[in-house]
Every structure is written in structure tokens, then in C-alpha cells.
Amino acid sequence: MHAIETPRAGLVPVTEPRKLTNTKMSVIMADMVVCGSGVALAHAVSTTTMPGTLPATAVLLGFWAFWLSRARLYSIRFITRRSEEVRRIIDSGLRALASTALICFLFQWDISRQFLILATVFGTTALLAEREVMRRRFNSRRRQGSMRRPVIIIGDNDEANELRQMFAEDSNLGYDVQEAVPTLHNPDRSALIADVFNTLERTGATGVVVAATAIPPAHMNRLVRDLLDCGVHVELSSTLADIEPHRLTVRPLGRYPVVYVEPVTHGGWRAAAKRCFDVAVASTMLFLLAPVLAFFAVLIKLDSEGPVVFKQQRVGRDGVLFGVLKFRTMVQNAEELKKELTETNEGAGPLFKMKVDPRVTRIGKLLRSTSLDEVPQLWNVIRGEMSLVGPRPALASETEAWDDDLYGRLRVRPGITGMWQVSGRSGTTFEEYTRLDLFYVDNWSLVVDLTILLRTIPAVLKSDGAY
Numbered sequence: 001m002h003a004i005e006t007p008r009a010g011l012v013p014v015t016e017p018r019k020l021t022n023t024k025m026s027v028i029m030a031d032m033v034v035c036g037s038g039v040a041l042a043h044a045v046s047t048t049t050m051p052g053t054l055p056a057t058a059v060l061l062g063f064w065a066f067w068l069s070r071a072r073l074y075s076i077r078f079i080t081r082r083s084e085e086v087r088r089i090i091d092s093g094l095r096a097l098a099s100t101a102l103i104c105f106l107f108q109w110d111i112s113r114q115f116l117i118l119a120t121v122f123g124t125t126a127l128l129a130e131r132e133v134m135r136r137r138f139n140s141r142r143r144q145g146s147m148r149r150p151v152i153i154i155g156d157n158d159e160a161n162e163l164r165q166m167f168a169e170d171s172n173l174g175y176d177v178q179e180a181v182p183t184l185h186n187p188d189r190s191a192l193i194a195d196v197f198n199t200l201e202r203t204g205a206t207g208v209v210v211a212a213t214a215i216p217p218a219h220m221n222r223l224v225r226d227l228l229d230c231g232v233h234v235e236l237s238s239t240l241a242d243i244e245p246h247r248l249t250v251r252p253l254g255r256y257p258v259v260y261v262e263p264v265t266h267g268g269w270r271a272a273a274k275r276c277f278d279v280a281v282a283s284t285m286l287f288l289l290a291p292v293l294a295f296f297a298v299l300i301k302l303d304s305e306g307p308v309v310f311k312q313q314r315v316g317r318d319g320v321l322f323g324v325l326k327f328r329t330m331v332q333n334a335e336e337l338k339k340e341l342t343e344t345n346e347g348a349g350p351l352f353k354m355k356v357d358p359r360v361t362r363i364g365k366l367l368r369s370t371s372l373d374e375v376p377q378l379w380n381v382i383r384g385e386m387s388l389v390g391p392r393p394a395l396a397s398e399t400e401a402w403d404d405d406l407y408g409r410l411r412v413r414p415g416i417t418g419m420w421q422v423s424g425r426s427g428t429t430f431e432e433y434t435r436l437d438l439f440y441v442d443n444w445s446l447v448v449d450l451t452i453l454l455r456t457i458p459a460v461l462k463s464d465g466a467y
Contacts, residue, residue, distance in 0.1 A: 027074060027134060028065075030130060031065075031068060031073075031127060034123065034126045034127055034130045035064050035065075035123045036061060038120075038123025038124070038127075041118075042118035042123075043057075043115070043119075050109075050111050051109070051110045052107075052109025052110045053111060053112065053115060055109060056100060056109055057119075059100050059103050060097075060116070060119060060120075063095070064092065064123065067093075068089075070092075071092045073092065076174060080172075080173055082455075083447065083448050083451045086128060086447055087246065089127050090447060093120050094120070097116060097117070097120040101116065138174075139171070139172045142171045143171050143172075148176040149174055149175055149206060149207055150176050150205040150207075151176065151178065151206070152180065152181060152200060152207075152208050153180040153181070153208070153209050154180075154181045154183065154208055154210045154211065154214065154215065155180070155214025155215065156180055156182040156183060156214065157211060157213060157214045159212070159213045159214060159239065160180060160183075160214050178204075178205045179203055181195055181199050182195075183214045183215060184214070189219045189222060189223075193222065196208070197230075206232065206233060207232060207233035208232060208233070208234055208235070209237070210234065212236050212237050212238070242435060242438065242439040243442065243443065244445075244448075246262075247261055247264070248260070248261060264443065273446060274446060277446065277449070278381050278388050279382055282378040282381040285375075286378045286379070296367065297327075299363045300328055300364075303362055303364075304361045305332055308327065309325055309327060309328065310326050310327070310328040310330075311324070312324050312326070314395060314414065315394050315414075316393065316413065316414055318410055321396065322380070322386075324377060324380060324385075324393050325379055326373050326374060326376055327373040327375070328361075329360055329363075329365075329367050329368055329373050330359040371460045377416045384413075385413070386414050386415060386416060387412070387413040388415060388417065389417055389418055389440075389444075389449040389452050390415025390418055390444075391409040391412065391414050391418055391420070391440060392415070392420055392433075393414035394409075394414075406434050406437070406438070408441055408442075409437045409438060409441050412441050417452060417453065417456040419439060420436045420437060421459065422456055422459045
């Protein structure tokens with residue numbers, strides 16, 4: 001008897017590359033060493049030692065390993081975005097703490113709450129630092145062409161083209177696109193499936209990314225089933241862009257698994273927590289930086305005529321105008337000179353930017369390169385006109401060039417720093433500037449804010465654009 005020939009007959013089932021498997025084990029071991037170091041440090045600084053400390057330590061490390069694994073922190077596909085990795089690490093630490101506390105309560109172990117909290121804080125902080133080092137190492141190797149998964153894209157419509165362009169522009173995602181399988185002029189299901197498997201066999205790709213809008217529903221199930229049977233990794237685009245994964249929940253609805261999108265609430269306890277955080281940090285920074293601010297105030301006054309602090313009308317939350325405060329870095333008649341420099345504008349869209357702006361004073365160059373000119377905006381934060389993190393406060397004149405989507409950024413307070421500032425700043429296109437601001441508005445959380453604040457430090461040190 002002869003076997004029936006199928007489109008997948010000659011394809012050898014793929015396996016996880018050995019290099020990726022070894023890397024995963026290395027990351028697991030590094031995480032456990034880092035968590036153990038955090039616990040050891042907590043032991044060293046803890047003022048009290050209880051009889052239940054030793055078993056509680058073992059339980060804490062065990063739960064930590066469990067929750068890190070449950071959070072899928074060892075699957076690269078689920079942590080491509082830094083903010084998502086940070087959120088999962090913090091969540092795992094809190095779950096490990098809560099689980100250990102429950103075990104201690106059930107078994108009546110004498111344990112210091114100070115030790116448990118310190119161990120969780122130190123371990124989580126060390127994990128975040130270790131994962132950042134790992135991420136930078138992986139990204140460096142991916143830019144050099146290694147540590148990337150060979151895939152093919154199924155589809156040739158606009159969505160498929162955008163996916164291919166995204167993978168080409170961002171090597172940090174870890175995908176190496178070998179080919180794209182056309183679907184627009186390939187209506188026959190059997191022919192399409194055969195084409196996909198022939199492409200996989202020819203290129204050696206271990207995964208496919210399907211542009212969902214490019215495949216007829218009648219083709220999708222059979223194609224995915226055949227691919228999975230051969231061990232090919234299958235990923236389907238959701239057609240949703242710039243949505244944080246934790247806001248998406250897959251649930252059954254009749255025959256279809258549908259994605260429920262959690263709404264973003266700009267009020268409630270999260271908004272109150274953000275406001276308390278803003279006021280606490282802004283007040284502390286103003287107090288600590290007071291001597292530095294006084295020193296630069298004197299230098300500004302001696303360097304050129306005009307006020308020390310420059311106040312400019314900007315558009316705030318819900319379109320309300322307010323006076324944003326900055327150290328004056330330009331000559332007094334800067335606004336008048338701006339009209340003469342319009343043709344030399346290097347900014348994107350309605351943004352006005354110049355790498356070498358003749359209006360900037362000598363001390364102004366120093367203030368801009370260190371972003372110290374923005375420090376007076378901490379007072380705007382305390383007054384409730386701004387936040388530490390949020391969209392850039394726009395000029396009223398800039399809003400005239402906005403489309404309807406961009407007005408959505410006015411749903412939150414503008415920020416001293418934000419996604420646009422830490423993602424290329426003045427080198428970012430206006431389209432990217434729009435996308436990043438709207439992404440923040442739609443997905444903001446305290447974890448995202450903390451991530452942006454941490455990324456602000458290296459962005460300022462690089463001095464890669466006016467902040």
C-alpha cells in the first residue's frame with residue numbers, strides 16, 4: 001500500500017534550537033542566584049533572626065522560581081517588551097511574598113516580616129537589574145545577526161507588509177524573516193498550504209507569523225493544524241496595535257476564541273496612587289536639588305539679560321492651558337527670532353527643533369545637554385498641572401496640525417518625561433511621536449511610569465537631543 005502524499009510529507013518536525021535551550025537554562029540559573037543573593041543580603045541587614053527563617057527562606061526561593069516560571073519569564077515570546085517583563089517580575093515577587101507569608105501562617109513559623117519584605121525588595125531589584133543586563137546582551141547579539149528565530153510571514157497585504165517592516169527595523173524582537181508567502185492571488189487552500197510548507201522546507205524556518213487579515217477563515221484552521229502537527233511555532237497577529245498584553249484576555253464565545261480588551265481607567269485608586277507618587281517624588285527632588293537650582297539661577301542671571309525662569313503657555317489635560325516652567329536657555333527675544341528660523345526647522349511635523357539653535361545662550365547649552373532646564377517643572381507637578389511621566393506638553397500652535405487621534409493625548413496630564421523622550425527624542429519621526437504618546441495614554445500604569453523614569457536616566461546621560 002502507498003501512503004497518501006500530503007503537503008507536509010517531506011517536512012521534518014522542528015525542535016527548539018539547542019542554543020536557545022542552553023540560553024534559557026542559563027537565565028534560570030542566573031535568576032536563582034540573583035534571588036538567593038537578595039535573600040542573603042536581607043539576612044545580613046535584618047535586625048532580628050527568628051527560628052522559622054531557614055525554612056521560610058527555602059519556601060520563598062521555591063515559590064519565587066515557581067511564579068517566575070508561571071509568569072512565562074523564560075519564554076522570549078512573552079517578554080519582548082521591557083515594560084511587560086518589568087511588570088511580570090514585580091508581580092512574581094509579590095506573589096512569592098504572599099505565598100510564603102501564607103505558608104508561615106499555616107505552619108505557625110516564627111518569621112520576621114522585616115526579613116521577608118527586605119528579601120523580596122532586594123531580590124526583585126536585583127532581578128530587574130540582571131534582566132536589564134541580559135536584555136542588553138541579547139539585543140547586542142541580535143543586532144549582530146545571532147540569537148534570532150528564522151520565520152516566514154504568511155500574507156502579502158498591508159498588515160503583512162507592516163509586520164515584515166517592523167521585524168526588519170527592530171532586531172531586538174528576535175525574528176529573522178526568511179520569506180513571505182503570498183495569499184492575495186492564492187485562493188486555493190491546498191495550494192496555499194503546500195506553498196507554506198515548501199517555503200518552510202526551503203528556508204529552514206522554525207516558525208510562522210500569520211497576518212490574520214490575509215488568510216480566509218476557511219483556510220486558517222487547517223493551516224494552523226498542519227503547522228502545529230509538524231512542530232512549527234505559529235503566531236497570529238491580532239490586528240490590534242500598541243495594546244499592552246496584560247489588557248487582553250482570550251475567552252470562548254461560541255465557536256470562536258475572542259480577545260476581550262480591558263478598558264483603561266484614568267481615575268480611581270491608580271490615578272490617586274500616581275498623583276501621590278508624583279507629589280512625593282517632585283517634592284523630594286526639589287528639596288534635594290535646591291542648592292543646584294540656586295547656583296544655576298545665578299549663572300543664568302549673569303550670562304544674559306532676562307528672567308531666570310521662562311514661563312510658556314502649554315496645553316494641559318482636557319485642553320486647559322497652563323504656564324510650563326523652565327530655566328531660561330534662550331535670549332529674551334527668542335520667540336520673535338523663531339519666525340526667521342522657520343525654514344531651518346529640523347523637527348518632525350509641527351515640532352520645532354534645531355540641533356544648533358542660535359537663540360540658545362552659553363549657560364543654556366549646558367542646561368539643555370543635562371536636561372536641568374526642565375527641573376522647575378517639578379513645581380508644575382506639585383501644582384497638579386503636570387505629571388512626572390506623560391505626553392510632552394504641546395504648544396497651542398502645535399495642536400492646529402493635530403489629527404483627531406492625537407487629541408486623545410489630552411486625556412492625561414502632560415509629563416516631564418515620557419515614551420517619546422526616552423525613544424529617540426528629537427530623532428523620532430512625528431508619526432512615531434504620535435504613536436508613542438497614544439500608546440502611553442491607552443496603557444499607562446505605575447509600572448510603566450517607573451520603567452520610563454528608569455529609562456530617562458540613560459537617555460539624559462546620552463544627551464541625544466533636547467529633552
